[in-house]
Each structure stands twice: as C-alpha cells, then as structure tokens.
Amino acid sequence: MKLSVNTEIALTYLSARKKQTAVAAMGVMFGISMFIFMQSLMKGTNDYFEQQSFNTMPHIHIYSENKLANTHLMDNYLKDSSLKLLVNPKMVPQPTGLINPVGIIEVIKHDSEVVAVTPQVTANVFYNSGNIQLNGVVVGVNIIEENKMFDLKNDMVMGSLDDLEKISNGIVIGKGIADKLSLHVGDIITLAAATGGTQTMRIVGIFSTTIMQTDNSKSYANIAQVQTLLGKNRSYVTDIMVNIKDYNRAPAVAKKLATITGYKAEDWVQANESLKAAFKIRAVILNSVIGVILLVAGFGIYNILNMTIYEKIKEIAILKAIGFSGPSVTSIFLQQAIYIGIMGGIVGIGVGFGLTYMVSRIYIGAGSLKYLPMSFYVPHYIEAVLFGILTTIAAGYFPARKASKVDPVSIIRG
Amino acid sequence: MTDIALKAKGITKYFYDPVKFPALKNIDLEVNKGEFVSIVGKSGCGKSTLLYVLSTMDTDYEGELLINGTMVTGKSLNDLAAIRNGSIGFVFQFHYLLPDFSCLKNVMIPALRLGKLSPKEIEAKAYEKLKMFGVEEQALKKANKLSGGQQQRVAIARALINDPAIIMGDEPTGNLDSKNTGVVFDLFQQLSKEFGQTLVTVTHDEDFAKRSDRIIVMADGEVQSHGR
Numbered sequence A: 001m002k003l004s005v006n007t008e009i010a011l012t013y014l015s016a017r018k019k020q021t022a023v024a025a026m027g028v029m030f031g032i033s034m035f036i037f038m039q040s041l042m043k044g045t046n047d048y049f050e051q052q053s054f055n056t057m058p059h060i061h062i063y064s065e066n067k068l069a070n071t072h073l074m075d076n077y078l079k080d081s082s083l084k085l086l087v088n089p090k091m092v093p094q095p096t097g098l099i100n101p102v103g104i105i106e107v108i109k110h111d112s113e114v115v116a117v118t119p120q121v122t123a124n125v126f127y128n129s130g131n132i133q134l135n136g137v138v139v140g141v142n143i144i145e146e147n148k149m150f151d152l153k154n155d156m157v158m159g160s161l162d163d164l165e166k167i168s169n170g171i172v173i174g175k176g177i178a179d180k181l182s183l184h185v186g187d188i189i190t191l192a193a194a195t196g197g198t199q200t201m202r203i204v205g206i207f208s209t210t211i212m213q214t215d216n217s218k219s220y221a222n223i224a225q226v227q228t229l230l231g232k233n234r235s236y237v238t239d240i241m242v243n244i245k246d247y248n249r250a251p252a253v254a255k256k257l258a259t260i261t262g263y264k265a266e267d268w269v270q271a272n273e274s275l276k277a278a279f280k281i282r283a284v285i286l287n288s289v290i291g292v293i294l295l296v297a298g299f300g301i302y303n304i305l306n307m308t309i310y311e312k313i314k315e316i317a318i319l320k321a322i323g324f325s326g327p328s329v330t331s332i333f334l335q336q337a338i339y340i341g342i343m344g345g346i347v348g349i350g351v352g353f354g355l356t357y358m359v360s361r362i363y364i365g366a367g368s369l370k371y372l373p374m375s376f377y378v379p380h381y382i383e384a385v386l387f388g389i390l391t392t393i394a395a396g397y398f399p400a401r402k403a404s405k406v407d408p409v410s411i412i413r414g
Numbered sequence B: 001m002t003d004i005a006l007k008a009k010g011i012t013k014y015f016y017d018p019v020k021f022p023a024l025k026n027i028d029l030e031v032n033k034g035e036f037v038s039i040v041g042k043s044g045c046g047k048s049t050l051l052y053v054l055s056t057m058d059t060d061y062e063g064e065l066l067i068n069g070t071m072v073t074g075k076s077l078n079d080l081a082a083i084r085n086g087s088i089g090f091v092f093q094f095h096y097l098l099p100d101f102s103c104l105k106n107v108m109i110p111a112l113r114l115g116k117l118s119p120k121e122i123e124a125k126a127y128e129k130l131k132m133f134g135v136e137e138q139a140l141k142k143a144n145k146l147s148g149g150q151q152q153r154v155a156i157a158r159a160l161i162n163d164p165a166i167i168m169g170d171e172p173t174g175n176l177d178s179k180n181t182g183v184v185f186d187l188f189q190q191l192s193k194e195f196g197q198t199l200v201t202v203t204h205d206e207d208f209a210k211r212s213d214r215i216i217v218m219a220d221g222e223v224q225s226h227g228r
C-alpha cells in the first residue's frame, strides 16, 4: 500500500510518542463507549416502559366522554346563532355505554392499520370478603382477545388466566386486593356495583404488575358477568381497545377513529404524557453527560497536538524549508488527530458494546423485570462514531492550523 | 530562456530587534546556471540572511528576486514551497534532520513530497546519494543517533535528492573533516560542471572558496566584491 508522505509523517509522529497517543485515544474511547452505553441504557429502559405500558394499555382507547352542553339544535331551529341561549353551559353526562358497539367494532376492524380490537365493560365496584370492603374497578373482557392484545399472562403470579374461559363466574384479581382481603385462588369474592347489583365470583388467578395502584384495585372478569352485574344487556360496552401496526402512528389513527365513531379516541401518547416527559428529561441529562465526556476527550487530543507542535516546531520549519506547504502541514497534524480518533473509536465501540452486554446480563429481578433492559441499536453505534470523528476533527483543527502557520526562517535562524 | 539562475535586484532587509537596522543593504547579485559560487565575509555580515532570502524562505524584504528568470517576489507561500521542493536544495548551517525518521527517510522525504518517482525508485536514489557521502551504512539508523559530521552529510544528500537546479549551503562543510570536505567539494564541482546545477555556498573555509568558480565577498550587509 502506498501511503502519502503526509500520512507517513503523521504516523511516525504518533508512534514516536506512544504513551501520549494512547492516553489521548483512551479519552476518545471513553467518550464513545459511554455514549453507546448511555444511549443503550436510555433506549432500553424507555422501550421497556413503553412496552410495559402496553401490557395494560391499548394503543388507542375509545370511550364515551361527557360533553359540554350546547345549543346547536336550538340555533338550527331558530335559524339564528347570534342569540346567547346558554350563558353558563354545564357538562352534560353521556350514557357510559357506547351506542351500537358491534357496528363500531366492525368498522374499526376494517381499517388497514388496525391489528386488534376488543370491547370492554368497566365498572366501579366494591370487593367484599367477610366484613371487609375494598373499592376498585372490574374490567369485563373477552379473555381470548384481551390476551392477544395485552401481555396479561406475564403478570400472573398465581392461578391461570385461561381458567376465565372455563369458569363463567371466574375472576382474576390484583395481588394487592388478594393480600388485603386475604384471598387465594379458589376462594369466593363478592362484587357490588355502585348501581346496586351484586355478583359472587370465584378467584381463578392473581396478577402482579409493577404498578401498585393497579394491583390494589383492578380485576378481570368475563364481559357477560360484568354486564349482568350492572344489569345491562349483552350489547352493553363501555370501552373499545384498539391496537395498531405501528404504535408511533397512534395519534393520527386515533384522530381518524374519533371522527368515524363520534366518540373520544385517546391514544397512548396522550394517556402517557408524564412518561414521555420523563423520557425527555432523561434524554437531556444523559446527552449533557455525554457532551461533557466528549468535550474532555476533545481537550485530550487538543492537548497532545499542541504539545507535539511545541516540541516539533523546528521540524515543522524544516519540512516547510524543504518544500512542504501550509496545507500539507495542516494535513500532517489533522491526520494525527483523526488516527487518534479512529483508534479510540474502534476500541470505544467494542468497549461500549461489551459494557452494554455485561450490564444487560445483570439480574435485578424486580417484579416482571428480570434483567436491566438494554437496547442494542445500530444507529447508536453510527452516531457514536460520527460524534467521535467530529470531536477529533474539531480538536485537531486548531493546533494543525497553528502548525501550518509556522514561519520557517524565524525558527531556523534561531 | 536565460542563463541566469539567480538574480537579486536591490535586496534590502531590516531587522527590528532590538532596534531597526539593515542586515542587507541594496544587494544586486547574479549567478549563472552551472556556476559554483562561494560567499565569504566576516561573521555577522549578513551571509545567512542573504541566503534565506535567496532560498525564498524569507519573504520579508525589499527588492526583487528572480529564479531561472521567473519573478518569485510576491508569490504565495504555497507556490514558494513548491518552488523550494522542486528547484532548490538547501543545506542548513546546523544540519537539521528530522530526528524521528531514519537517515534514509530523511533523504527520501523531499522526493516523496515531490511525487515524481515511485517510492521504490526514490529509495534506490536516496541510497545512492548516501553512498556518495559514505553514510550508506547509517541509512536505517535514526537521524539523532549519528555524529554531527555524519548528520551533515545526510543533510547534503537530502538537498540533492530532487536534482534541484539550485543548491544552497550555509557552511555545508562546517562540521566536516578535511577529507570529507574534499569529498563534498569534488561532488559540488561535478554537479556544476557535469549536470549544470548551480551552487551557492556560504563558507569560512578559504581553501574551499578559492577552488570554487567565483567568490562573492560581503561586508556589513553589502556586497564588497562580485569576484569578476
């Protein structure tokens, strides 16, 4: 291979001061590996929490919302909207049940982006066992469809979710409820709805999520059972849960479904605003840490080059005397910076990956979270290399320019 | 084409430290192609200063400088670097090799920069030059492992590698014994006679000066005698 003479000189200078070169490269290595590690940790946990929220939350949730009273009908009738018929409009309660849920579900199912639709009936209830009462929410579901949509099985700690299918008055309760009422699988529990109805149910399973509030209040039962509890017929549905192909498209699809159905369609981003805000704050913190590390690495390179130039000023003068132009000298020193960057970058990628892998094997076993969620995401590695190269070039540029400006005579004359 | 390799017209140079004073005063000078010229004069009379101007390294002067009939005064620094690389070989007063490189590499570097020959050809040529001065055995040693005299001979070899039209030396034999001074002189004479290369050397060696084609005598920043 034929190296250009500038490259040859750059490499000779680097190998003539191996220790300093290694230290500078280590700075870059540290910056790049931390970049990769931090990004992997952040994306890993963000993805985990997002995924976790999809265990109990659909991409889009359709329900009936109370509306503000308006006078559109009256205005139409009077053919005059200038008259203020209502001065202080109040919220008008809407029936919690959706009108024609079967029709709505049929329509939603035909959307090409939708992958799963399931109806639910939610009811506020009191859980009764012995003399103790506990309030909470029972969700009436079609367990087969529900299971396709949410990873409920993963949260089960006792009993089996599938038993809901076999036992029509079966119920799966949160671990908090089970503990507070001292209930086990196979025990009987009575549910009392706010509207007056009661149902006696048999516990077929107990689940535990990472969210305590859910564990303390929520239970799942067959949809028919909850309809009966509320004294409603089989077409009574309060909520429709929708999952789509790409959950990042949820806000757009939700908008479309809201127009089609005429009901409130809430996407997971809206429902999860605090989660998203937390992601953003963490991103800012981590990016500043990475920025500082890369800055320090940049200073390392800047430093070694400045020192080299200070020590080699006579040689720079000779190079210029024997015909090296300013740009050639710039290239010699900039190349040194780039090689330091490349060395640090290659090792940094390895160390970053190794660190990420090692941490992903650390067992933590908190709830359903067995290992630290780390992501192995190729763009992080590409970004790290790009940032590394940018840092080295920025750090090398100024010393290299200084070197190119050396006046040969004033040095050689002494 | 002209027969004049080097022409200086009214070169004046001031130093400002500690006070403004003229180191070169209105110097007119002509050196023909293939001529072997010596510049002599007392220490401090401005010989080195003049040589730096003639070599295009120093651009801070008044007057005009022509190399092979081409005006070089006012050219950009990059153009001047290219001229030095291809047409001028310079031997400094204090040898000045690059200490991190082998002697061979030191000799090769100007030719690698010029890029006219392949690295293989350049290496062969560099060996040949080192052999001429009897330092081929040191070829692979680091430059800073050599004695002063050996380093100076390597530096002369480096000045010759690109077959420059003009070779300038600031006391190029200052560090050499009489035997090696003889070798260098004979070689310089051969370069001027056989290859038509122009030589301008500052020297304190009277014998060396007398045997060259012409002696230019300097005193106090002026040319006292052009020797013809």
Ligand SMILES: Nc1ncnc2c1ncn2[C@@H]1O[C@H](COP(=O)(O)OP(=O)(O)O)[C@@H](O)[C@H]1O
Pocket: A413, B015, B016, B017, B018, B023, B041, B042, B043, B044, B045, B046, B047, B048, B049, B050
């Ligand atoms: N960098 C400098 N700053 C100020 N004066 C200088 C500098 N270099 C040389 N001189 C002065 O210029 C004069 C000529 O110096 P120089 O050309 O080195 O003399 P020579 O080579 O003939 O011995 C001397 O008086 C010297 O002191």
Ligand SMILES: [Mg+2]
Pocket: B047, B048, B049, B093, B170
């Ligand atoms: Mg001198």
